[in-house]
Amino acid sequence: MTALINARTIGLNAARSAVDTAVAVATSLGVPVCVAVVDRAGHLLAYGRMDSAPLLSAQIALDKAYTVAAFGLPTHEWFDLIKDEPALLHGIVKTDRLVVFGGGVPVTVDGELVGAVGVSGGSTKQDRLIAESGAAAAVPQSVSTSGGVT
Amino acid sequence: MTALINARTIGLNAARSAVDTAVAVATSLGVPVCVAVVDRAGHLLAYGRMDSAPLLSAQIALDKAYTVAAFGLPTHEWFDLIKDEPALLHGIVKTDRLVVFGGGVPVTVDGELVGAVGVSGGSTKQDRLIAESGAAAAVPQSVSTSGGVT
Amino acid sequence: MTALINARTIGLNAARSAVDTAVAVATSLGVPVCVAVVDRAGHLLAYGRMDSAPLLSAQIALDKAYTVAAFGLPTHEWFDLIKDEPALLHGIVKTDRLVVFGGGVPVTVDGELVGAVGVSGGSTKQDRLIAESGAAAAVPQSVSTSGGVT
Amino acid sequence: MTALINARTIGLNAARSAVDTAVAVATSLGVPVCVAVVDRAGHLLAYGRMDSAPLLSAQIALDKAYTVAAFGLPTHEWFDLIKDEPALLHGIVKTDRLVVFGGGVPVTVDGELVGAVGVSGGSTKQDRLIAESGAAAAVPQSVSTSGGVT
Numbered sequence: 001m002t003a004l005i006n007a008r009t010i011g012l013n014a015a016r017s018a019v020d021t022a023v024a025v026a027t028s029l030g031v032p033v034c035v036a037v038v039d040r041a042g043h044l045l046a047y048g049r050m051d052s053a054p055l056l057s058a059q060i061a062l063d064k065a066y067t068v069a070a071f072g073l074p075t076h077e078w079f080d081l082i083k084d085e086p087a088l089l090h091g092i093v094k095t096d097r098l099v100v101f102g103g104g105v106p107v108t109v110d111g112e113l114v115g116a117v118g119v120s121g122g123s124t125k126q127d128r129l130i131a132e133s134g135a136a137a138a139v140p141q142s143v144s145t146s147g148g149v150t
Numbered sequence: 151m152t153a154l155i156n157a158r159t160i161g162l163n164a165a166r167s168a169v170d171t172a173v174a175v176a177t178s179l180g181v182p183v184c185v186a187v188v189d190r191a192g193h194l195l196a197y198g199r200m201d202s203a204p205l206l207s208a209q210i211a212l213d214k215a216y217t218v219a220a221f222g223l224p225t226h227e228w229f230d231l232i233k234d235e236p237a238l239l240h241g242i243v244k245t246d247r248l249v250v251f252g253g254g255v256p257v258t259v260d261g262e263l264v265g266a267v268g269v270s271g272g273s274t275k276q277d278r279l280i281a282e283s284g285a286a287a288a289v290p291q292s293v294s295t296s297g298g299v300t
Numbered sequence: 301m302t303a304l305i306n307a308r309t310i311g312l313n314a315a316r317s318a319v320d321t322a323v324a325v326a327t328s329l330g331v332p333v334c335v336a337v338v339d340r341a342g343h344l345l346a347y348g349r350m351d352s353a354p355l356l357s358a359q360i361a362l363d364k365a366y367t368v369a370a371f372g373l374p375t376h377e378w379f380d381l382i383k384d385e386p387a388l389l390h391g392i393v394k395t396d397r398l399v400v401f402g403g404g405v406p407v408t409v410d411g412e413l414v415g416a417v418g419v420s421g422g423s424t425k426q427d428r429l430i431a432e433s434g435a436a437a438a439v440p441q442s443v444s445t446s447g448g449v450t
Numbered sequence: 451m452t453a454l455i456n457a458r459t460i461g462l463n464a465a466r467s468a469v470d471t472a473v474a475v476a477t478s479l480g481v482p483v484c485v486a487v488v489d490r491a492g493h494l495l496a497y498g499r500m501d502s503a504p505l506l507s508a509q510i511a512l513d514k515a516y517t518v519a520a521f522g523l524p525t526h527e528w529f530d531l532i533k534d535e536p537a538l539l540h541g542i543v544k545t546d547r548l549v550v551f552g553g554g555v556p557v558t559v560d561g562e563l564v565g566a567v568g569v570s571g572g573s574t575k576q577d578r579l580i581a582e583s584g585a586a587a588a589v590p591q592s593v594s595t596s597g598g599v600t
Contacts, residue, residue: 391550
């Protein structure tokens with residue numbers, strides 16, 4: 001019996017794959033974005049700002065990735081969670097670094113969150129699509145189904 | 151083949167012309183305001199606070215100019231962009247330094263953003279009018295007519 | 301006659317090359333570091349945190365790159381500048397985001413600063429060496445010697 | 451008998467004269483600087499960042515002007531005040547917005563502080579000289595010698 005927690009997380013290689021793929025997808029869509037990838041603890045691993053991406057998106061991408069690692073949900077699921085509770089709707093949205101609209105998605109292995117990708121610069125739908133492509137690239141298929149990951 | 155991007159921006163002279171003109175227009179309207187002018191990267195170039203301008207407006211003027219440089223849109227166009235997406239309406243307005251009401255306008259040359267003017271102290275319509283007069287003064291006619299400014 | 305300033309800057313491609321090269325050099329040295337690359341205006345373009353890099357280094361790398369873009373000097377030149385002026389030695393070091401030890405270096409083209417690389421995680425000598433390798437990779441030789449780039 | 455305090459302060463016109471003169475002097479010296487002018491309450495009235503002025507100087511100029519209005523002393527007098535008291539030397543320098551080296555000077559009328567000028571970008575001696583030229587321009591001689599104002 002151990003007193004320790006084993007926190008699996010993505011590292012730099014996975015994060016770079018996520019950024020590269022997200023940038024490639026955003027390029028094909030013609031949407032210049034900022035992409036941030038954080039580890040399981042919410043700390044930044046890799047980042048890329050495409051030429052012409054809005055400067056305002058720089059921090060939002062970081063915050064979307066952080067929000068996901070910090071609570072576990074994709075950012076596009078947040079609004080449904082709070083919209084019928086006025087106190088939350090008006091009160092929690094101002095929480096530092098919390099983003100309640102699409103563009104932040106988890107990187108998971110066997111259902112476990114091991115990192116997160118945040119994208120900002122396009123519409124929330126575009127941002128989400130781009131972030132999901134990045135998250136999928138972060139952890140190769142063979143790993144997420146292999147069962148014996150450590 | 152070059153790896154470099156050519157980013158044109160206004161400098162101090164253009165920024166001072168913008169402040170002076172905005173102050174003159176605001177004076178003629180009898181509306182004491184704060185005026186901020188930033189370069190293409192969103193950094194402050196010139197600033198003026200008229201006597202009797204509300205102190206609250208000091209930071210709002212800075213933030214309006216920043217918002218424009220950081221996203222490319224006049225601040226009066228932001229609300230239409232978010233009003234039908236509740237998650238954005240509630241979630242994005244708290245973004246640091248983002249202002250979603252009128253008074254921030256771009257300085258453009260040949261359709262390219264090269265700076266921004268932010269004004270605060272009057273109604274949003276007055277602020278916008280004053281900011282537009284400043285933006286028009288920032289770049290001399292001879293330049294702004296050189297090829298299809300929008 | 302134009303009121304505009306022509307500010308050349310690196311973009312994402314150059315920044316990614318800098319991160320990739322810096323990470324490769326740090327790997328060969330066995331020193332896990334954080335690498336940040338900013339554009340001419342000091343805004344983040346690309347970032348990488350190597351596995352096992354100290355978390356404390358995350359912000360320091362960002363700040364080293366910012367310091368270089370914001371003042372023009374490599375960070376290892378700052379201490380000589382202030383060491384004999386006690387008021388600066390005690391007073392300026394606390395400036396927000398200013399780093400006065402090695403690890404931040406400029407990316408230059410024809411003697412002009414067009415970006416900056418910040419590295420943190422090793423000794424200041426290692427950080428500087430790694431940052432310099434990144435900066436050299438940011439702008440291909442063919443560009444920096446082409447002479448007439450604009 | 452009144453319960454009110456009459457706080458004389460410079461306004462926008464005086465502040466603009468200070469910025470314009472400081473910029474002209476800095477130009478003649480070949481030293482690109484940032485210039486900030488605050489009112490008696492420490493709030494920003496006017497600002498100018500010269501082309502090529504270090505970005506790092508942007509906030510330092512603001513802080514120098516604030517320091518003067520907030521304590522009454524020119525910033526170059528601070529270090530002598532604290533250098534022989536180790537607790538202050540090490541402890542007070544980190545106070546938010548306090549600058550303890552030259553470049554911030556008061557604007558005075560009849561010995562009364564009515565505003566302040568902060569300059570950053572050159573050596574502390576250059577900054578001080580430029581700031582003093584700005585402060586002298588803020589209030590015309592005829593006023594400061596008029597004698598009967600209170």
